[in-house]
């Protein structure tokens with residue numbers, strides 16, 4: 050008889066961990082609250098438009114290829130990849146914009162146009178980011194940290210100093226470039242990690258190797274297509290995936306989880322793995338005495354931003370936009386301040402706008418465009434219907450001023466998604482889109498553990514655990530959790 054693992058939540062974390070457990074000989078039941086798998090990376094289909102609801106940047110392709118190779122499988126058999134060119138377009142003001150290219154020489158020229166010596170500085174910056182990336186992949190990311198000494202040992206401190214773990218990104222970038230636009234290109238990805246450049250460790254300069262070095266891709270079927278690829282892999286491995294199954298509690302006896310309960314029934318378990326929001330499981334599904342991280346722990350964390358998102362089907366082609374478009378306001382500190390220090394709706398925000406129909410014709414009817422607008426916002430903001438609509442009008446005007454594209458008259462499909470949707474759909478603490486920010490004090494050993502300290506057969510994967518936020522990181526987290534389970538229970 051196989052032992053039974055119940056996995057909670059079919060986002061990238063739950064899906065990727067389920068397949069690994071099934072590979073290791075567990076009977077796996079994957080329970081998902083929503084009607085579809087993919088979690089924050091689900092898609093939404095309406096009137097001929099197919100929107101990726103969450104992530105849209107496919108980065109670090111080698112992480113996905115490595116994951117599929119753990120099953121002697123080829124990623125290409127699950128979904129294809131298209132390289133993007135340009136990688137992305139940046140608007141610095143209505144009259145100043147630039148494209149970042151797969152050709153490094155083009156990017157060097159761009160940085161030279163920003164400031165004297167800018168190109169050489171970019172080259173040096175990318176070189177150090179590439180070096181750090183390789184050390185991080187080898188020494189930091191694919192490993193678990195249980196005790197402070199796992200992190201603060203001599204080797205890691207030695208490597209950590211080389212990686213600039215203990216410096217801050219913003220001041221680090223300033224030692225290379227001083228032009229606002231150059232700095233913003235080297236720092237914007239911190240928003241992907243749910244933090245601001247002034248708080249992020251300089252280790253995350255590796256993100257410039259991730260986008261400009263490793264490249265930006267578009268997966269067939271969008272990011273939801275990748276989740277569907279993982280779902281296919283799970284089914285091939287024999288995972289029993291049950292959707293519309295919200296877990297309502299976990300029974301614990303003598304420090305062991307014994308059963309997982311949904312509204313439909315109960316499942317006896319040998320182990321439980323959670324890919325759902327960590328705080329929800331600890332504070333709402335476990336009996337209070339079984340939680341390692343109680344509510345006061347979460348109240349002291351830096352919670353990553355929520356997001357105001359508009360999915361728009363536009364009834365005409367848009368000429369001034371690329372697949373990925375970013376707007377960086379001047380100064381952008383005002384926006385970060387309204388996320389992290391003085392929470393309120395930002396009125397002059399940076400934004401991200403994707404138009405995946407530039408690459409994927411099937412994502413919109415002929416002659417139309419698939420538009421996704423995202424504004425990072427503070428977690429925990431009040432999000433009434435009136436507030437959303439007023440903010441939407443404001444953002445649409447802002448997009449017109451910055452990009453010159455007046456979308457308002459041509460909207461065929463519109464859906465707004467914000468704080469309360471993250472709470473309702475994913476049980477997200479304060480409506481966070483990304484979980485916990487990547488500050489130094491929430492990195493590696495300081496993230497919530499991948500194994501409960503109170504319930505010995507309860508494990509965690511997903512964006513709250515090490516190495517953290519982002520789809521590739523979540524795949525790595527599942528490999529780390531599966532290795533931990535394997536060393537505790539054998540293959």
Ligand SMILES: Cc1cc2nc3c(=O)[nH]c(=O)nc-3n(C[C@H](O)[C@H](O)[C@H](O)COP(=O)(O)OP(=O)(O)OC[C@H]3O[C@@H](n4cnc5c(N)ncnc54)[C@H](O)[C@@H]3O)c2cc1C
Pocket residue numbers: 057058059060061062063080081082083086087088089090102103104105106107108294295296297324325326329356358423474475476482483510511512513517518519520521523
């Ligand atoms: C708008 C947005 C844009 C992003 N952009 C990018 C990007 O471009 N590139 C990138 O790499 N990353 C991006 N990210 C981050 C990335 O999407 C996440 O880090 C990743 O998808 C998180 O996966 P997860 O499995 O940890 O969590 P989730 O995807 O949230 O999965 C958790 C699952 O648990 C389920 N669940 C919750 N409670 C229960 C319960 N009680 N019972 C059963 N099931 C439950 C939820 O329904 C959900 O399906 C973005 C995120 C968002 C929100």
